[in-house]
Amino acid sequence: SQQGEEDPQALSIQEGENATMNCSYKTSINNLQWYRQNSGRGLVHLILIRSNEREKHSGRLRVTLDTSKKSSSLLITASRAADTASYFCATDAGGNTPLVFGKGTRLSVIA
Amino acid sequence: NAGVTQTPKFQVLKTGQSMTLQCAQDMNHEYMSWYRQDPGMGLRLIHYSVGAGITDQGEVPNGYNVSRSTTEDFPLRLLSAAPSQTSVYFCASSESSGAIYNEQFFGPGTRLTVL
Numbered sequence: 001s002q003q004g005e006e007d008p009q010a011l012s013i014q015e016g017e018n019a020t021m022n023c024s025y026k027t028s029i030n031n032l033q034w035y036r037q038n039s040g041r042g043l044v045h046l047i048l049i050r051s052n053e054r055e056k057h058s059g060r061l062r063v064t065l066d067t068s069k070k071s072s073s074l075l076i077t078a079s080r081a082a083d084t085a086s087y088f089c090a091t092d093a094g095g096n097t098p099l100v101f102g103k104g105t106r107l108s109v110i111a
Numbered sequence: 112n113a114g115v116t117q118t119p120k121f122q123v124l125k126t127g128q129s130m131t132l133q134c135a136q137d138m139n140h141e142y143m144s145w146y147r148q149d150p151g152m153g154l155r156l157i158h159y160s161v162g163a164g165i166t167d168q169g170e171v172p173n174g175y176n177v178s179r180s181t182t183e184d185f186p187l188r189l190l191s192a193a194p195s196q197t198s199v200y201f202c203a204s205s206e207s208s209g210a211i212y213n214e215q216f217f218g219p220g221t222r223l224t225v226l
Contacts, residue, residue, distance in 0.1 A: 031213065042115075042201055042217035043154075088153065092213070098144060098169060099215060103153035 004032070004072075004089040004102035012108040019076040021105040023089030024069075030094030032065055034074050037086045037104070046074075046087075081111045112137050117202050117218035124192040124225045132187040132221050134202030142205045142213070143185040147171065147198040148220075154201065160185055161207075192225045199223070 004025045013019050023032070031050050035043040049056045049065045049072065056063045062075040076083055086104040118133045136143065144159035146169075156169030160179040174196060176188040185204075189196060199222050203215040 033214070035215075040220075042219050043203075043215070044217070045214040048214060090215075098156050098159045098167075099213075100156065100170075101146070101154040103151065 004091050004100070006087070006089055006102045006105040008105060009103070010106045010108070012110065013079055015079060015081055015109055015111045017079055019079050019083070019107055019109070021074045021087050021107070023072045023074070023102055025072075025089075025091050026070065028093065029067075029091045031092055032063075032072050033090045033099070034061075034063060034072075035088045035090060035101075037088065039085070043088065076107075079107075079109045081109050083107060084109045114138065115202055115204055115216050115218035117200075117221050119221060120219065122221060122223050124189075124223065126193060126225060128192050129188070129190050130192065132189075132200055132202075132223070134185045134187065134218060135183050136185075136202075136204040136216070137183065138204065138206075138216065139182060140204035140216070141182070141207045143179065144169070144203050144215075145175070145177065145185070145187045146201045146203065147196075148201060149198050157187065157200075189223075194225045197223060197225045 004023045007022045033048045034046045037043045047058050060077045065072045086106050088104045090099045090101045092099045115136045141162045145157040146154040155171045158177040160166045202218040205213045205215045
């Protein structure tokens, strides 16, 4: 399976600090995506990074991708209490292969 | 646009009962999928469809059937419910699984309990 594995499983930080979550995967990928899930809700797409990209930004989010190490990181800068959620990485190998999700990182931002 | 809708939101079944979880999207997306989410297991793919009339199995298909007669609808059928199928079920859709931009849009989920 090319399932991504997020690390750490859980992370607790103070408001205003930066939060970094990592994702490792096993096989070559086409794209890697990050999603957020608030408690009891569906997942919401945050950012997509293609295999030929190394870094991408969206607001307070910064995603990096290292295909040689088969890993990605999601950085949330200046975190807020509203960032409290679970964060998942998801990978696909292109074509009609389905998206495969990791088990997620639970982020708690304490005000 | 309503996006991806799922019904029901909650359901309690007895072992052996059957039911259908409904999923619909109004974005004309080709690709639709069903996931189950269990504590500590993340999301696991049950079945997916790359277009009307085409379905395929995911990681955990046993005990579930799907069909895709229209672009909009992708129902998930539990033929004979078992306690191991207690979970939260999410339906998702995207423009195309093969597109460069294939953000998945998720429904709000169905929380299923099998007694």
